[in-house]
Amino acid sequence: MSNSSKTYSRLTIALHWIGVVLFLLLLTGGTLMTDFIPKADATTPYRGHVTFGLLTAVYLVVRIVARAMEKNRLSAPAGLAGWNLTLYNAIHVLLYVVPVAMIFTGVGMLLLSGLGLSPANVTPDAIGNVAPRGGHDIFSKIMILLVLLHVGGVLRYQFTKGDILGRMGMPWFKK
Numbered sequence: 001m002s003n004s005s006k007t008y009s010r011l012t013i014a015l016h017w018i019g020v021v022l023f024l025l026l027l028t029g030g031t032l033m034t035d036f037i038p039k040a041d042a043t044t045p046y047r048g049h050v051t052f053g054l055l056t057a058v059y060l061v062v063r064i065v066a067r068a069m070e071k072n073r074l075s076a077p078a079g080l081a082g083w084n085l086t087l088y089n090a091i092h093v094l095l096y097v098v099p100v101a102m103i104f105t106g107v108g109m110l111l112l113s114g115l116g117l118s119p120a121n122v123t124p125d126a127i128g129n130v131a132p133r134g135g136h137d138i139f140s141k142i143m144i145l146l147v148l149l150h151v152g153g154v155l156r157y158q159f160t161k162g163d164i165l166g167r168m169g170m171p172w173f174k175k
């Protein structure tokens with residue numbers, strides 16, 4: 001799989017947008033089920049979250065292997081320098097590291113609660129007060145912040161510096 005000098009490969013673009021859907025589902029679903037849905041109604045959302053969380057573990061392995069095999073990796077978009085470039089690079093690394101941490105803490109929470117990995121065993125009350133539970137919560141807030149910074153950075157670039165959405169498969173916003 002090979003990026004051209006101007007756009008990512010079709011595989012990278014497909015993986016990126018599949019990831020967007022998975023992470024939006026997990027971040028909004030996870031927040032709703034823990035903070036907004038009454039416990040009595042939360043079992044199905046918890047089971048759905050664990051199912052998509054485990055699918056995301058497989059997705060991340062594919063994404064990381066695909067990235068390692070990528071030829072002609074694209075560099076940062078033109079015109080980024082100083083703190084802007086540092087932030088761009090840091091966010092792109094953290095958008096791999098934090099999801100991996102979410103998987104480890106999610107899986108750890110279930111295993112240390114004695115539930116195994118079957119979503120069918122999960123209910124809100126069955127999750128113990130185990131250490132990875134607090135970690136999962138903290139990493140989820142960091143992940144929300146990263147997504148907001150990432151989307152904010154992309155939009156800022158698109159509207160002030162030049163087309164960047166085009167190289168991720170969205171050529172329609174070019175001026």
Ligand code: HEM
Nearest residue numbers: 026027030031034050053054056099102103106107137140
């Ligand atoms: C990148 C993947 C994941 C994301 C983005 C994600 C996101 C979230 C979010 C936002 C919450 C709510 C946190 C809170 O406000 O307390 C949450 C809770 C939870 N997640 Fe995940 N999650 C992911 C993966 C997983 C995996 C792989 C599992 C299990 C195999 C899992 C199991 C859980 C459970 C059981 C809760 C409820 C914790 C509680 O009741 O305090 N998650 N997740």
